[in-house]
Every structure is written in C-alpha cells, then in structure tokens.
Amino acid sequence: ALFNWLYARHTGGKFILRIEDTDQARNSEAFLKLIYDSLSWLGMDWDEGPNPDGVGERGSFGPYRQSQRADIYQHYLQKLREAGRVYEKDGAIWFKLLGERYQTFDEHRKKEVEKVKSGPVVIADQIRGRVERMEDEDFVIFRSDGNPVFHFVNVVDDIAMQVSHIIRGEDHLSNTSKHVRLYEGFGVTPPVFAHIPLILKSPEMGQGKMSKRDKGALIEEYQSRHFLPEALVNYLALLGWNAGDDREKMDIADIVRLFDLPGVNQSNAKFDGRKLAHMNMQYLLALSPERFLELARDYFQRQPAGVVALANPAYFQEIMRLAQPKIKGLEELAAYTGYFWSEDFSVDPKVKEKVMGKGEPQVRLAELLAAVPGMDFSSDASIEAGIKALAEGKGLGFGDYQAVARLAVSGTNAGPSLTSIFRVLGQGRVSERLRKFQAAG
C-alpha cells in the first residue's frame, strides 16, 4: 500500500528493497526522501544500505540511468543480441518474440501490426494462482534516443539485484507477461510474483484506482494531518487482508506475525476515510497521557495558537488531559480547545440561539455569577457541589445552569465537563467570562 510495488530480495529475515520510481516529472532525490520520511514516520525499520555494483539497493532507474547503470543495461542488451533476440527498427531496439509471424489489423490502434503466434505466458502468482496471458507482439526495449524502456530496466535491475519477490499492484499483471518473456530471454528463472489488489478511490475522490497523484494517496498527507501512524498502518493492512478472525486492531508486530501473501484478497478495496478516522480515534484513546501530551505538543508547535498554548506547560497538560478522551483526531485539537488560550473566543450563534431560547438563561446566569465567588474551585467535585447547592436552593438542577454557563465560558455546547472547564479556567476568569457574556446580552 505504501509504494504500490515492492521489489525485494529476502535474505535471512531481512528484505532488501529496490525502490523504483521512474516518474520523470519528479525530482528523484526528493522522492527518495519522501519515502524515507514516510517509512520512519510509520515506525518501520530501515537503513539505506550499500550500493554495490552500481546497482543500488536504493536502485532506481531514473537518477542512475545515465551514469552508473548504463553499462549494465548495455551488458544485458548484449546478452540478448548474442541470443539473437533483438533487432533494430525505426532507430529503436526491439525484443523479438519466438513464434510464427503474421500481419493483422489492430482495432485499438487503427493500424496494421505484426503479431507473433506463441504459447501463452504462464505467470505463477502467489495471490492469483496460475494466470495465463498471450504476449503476441514484439516490444521496444531501447528507445531511439538510446534510453532503455521500463520493462527492460525493471527486469535487468531485478536480476542484477537478485530480487526474489515482486509484490506490486494488480495493474502490473498485464505487463508481467512481457517481463516473464524477458526473464526467459536472459535464461533466468523469474522471481516470485504476488499481484496485490488495488486501493480504489472513495466516491468523494472519484472513480477508479487510487494513484499517487490523488489526494490522500500519500503517507505525507496523513502525517501532516497528525494521524497516528499506527492507526494508518493498521487500517491499510486491513484493506485486502485480514487476520483470519474478527480482530481488527493490531499493531505492526501482530501484522508482521500474521501476514502471509497467499492470505491476501484478490479483489480491490475502496478507501474509506471514516473507518480510518475511527481507527485513529481508537488508537488516540489508547495512548498513554504522556504520549498524548508529547504528540499534542508537536501538533501545537505548528499551530497559530501554539505559542500561547505552550507558554504554560502545566496549564497545557491540564487541558490535554481533558481533551484526549473527547477528540477523534489530533487535528481537532486547536479548534476544540481554542477558548482556553484566549479571552477573545467566538460564540457559536446557532448554539447561542438554542441555549438562550430555552428556560430563563439570563436569570440562571445572574444567579451563577453571584454564586461563583463563594464557590470552592479546588476540584471538579467541589465545583459540582457548589452549583448543585445553588440549584437546589432554587428548586432546580445542575442541568439548568450547565448550558448557559458553558456557552458563556466556552462559546459552544461541545467540550469537556463544565466543572473541569471551570476548574481549569479558575474562579477569576470564570467570573469575568460570565460577566462579559451577560453584558453582551
């Protein structure tokens, strides 16, 4: 899910990956950095490794094509030449298929083409089983500008790096017959193939497969939105795979232990941001308060309110303790706690209309304002007792004061318990806010 492809050499419990992205429009160094950053953020162990033989462990066709690797491609081209499997046409070098040749009209391309009659290519796939596909046309392996083509470099790189497993999206399944023919041409046994299902766009994103250009397809985005990496890993793992029972919440170690290629589903899965959000909340709830505080600090450091919020560590910690069990994602934190950082918070007009339209809020407000200075603000319980005592004196309940008081001190109807807000704000500020709200009408 992270790369859409994974070319790996499995050696004694370790995978050596070949990172390949030949997108010419992209700066490759930046792309590699993106991958490394994502891996680190996701909590995966990796190191860049050596770069022997000019065929990088980080081997990628793009940046190395012209320099270090050109000789390797020439070397493999020479092998095909010696085997009589290539020819030149229109300045390009073509791979020659074995079999009887005939001319036919191609409806798709609207032109006469030469086809080759040969047996079907058999692809042994770990996930899809035995797949047969006809490969019936010679194809270019070196363009007329001298550069090798993807299919060719792909296979050569894999051979040179002794790649043992090719795990990639199902969209490459049709290309695989070309690759298998090339392996045969080189006289090399192909690696193990595993074509995994694709992640499809959710309806909001459009139709079809998710590709790296789509919003929400990059790990980077979830990182910047402060999702918990363990939640994202967990959710992604569940797209097209399951542990075999009803369990869904699993950490990376569990997933690694339980995952097996043949257990992967064969059908594509649609991305569902709501389920991801739910998973994220589950992980957020399970976080230790210390860890939550740490992440909240990182988060606020990038927020406009951050300077004010982080100015008083004890106060900040107090508020984070209130927020953790209530929010669904870290990205809600600034909005959820805004009224704690400034006296200049906004009042939700809709909530105000609703609260002020019920009962006698102005009277309750006045009563509360009068009572607050005499209340014990030392704990939630003492504040609750104070308000309840006031209420009982008037033959009312806590609830009769809650809504208007909350609106006055926070400007909204959503938040931690009123008593906690009172306690954290402190007697002085509560009185001040109640008064200000009353004055504003």
Added chain:
RNA sequence: GCCCUUAUCGUCUAGCGGCUAGGACAGCGGCUUCUCAAGCCGUUAACCGGGGUUCGAUUCCCCGUGAGGGCGCCA
C-alpha cells in the same frame, strides 16, 4: 476492439458444499449523562443474473453483467 483480474450488507470483510450468512465502519433506536463525544445495549442492511455439477450451492464450472486494470519509443 482485444486481453487480464475480480464479484457476500452503502463500505472493509468472515465464510473454503449443508450456517438463524458472522464481525467492523457508517446509519438508525435506546441506555448512560452537566453539553458534545466516547462507551454499552439493540437494530436496519448482503450472497449480481442465468445456466449447469450435486441429494444439496454463497461456496465448484460455464455464460452474461457490473467493477477494476492493461493494450506507447510513460512508468
């Protein structure tokens, strides 16, 4: 147009010949409650259609159909 893959609730899925078709997200209802969430309880909702095979098909086979992908001197 040709080729490949695929098909269970709206979504992610369990099921590998006989099940009251299970779970999760979302939805709905309730409980709890100082708000909002969360939590708990309950509930709506699915085997794409048609042929076979079989005593018996969600499950195996074939044909449709839907979904996705591939058919470049892109990767």
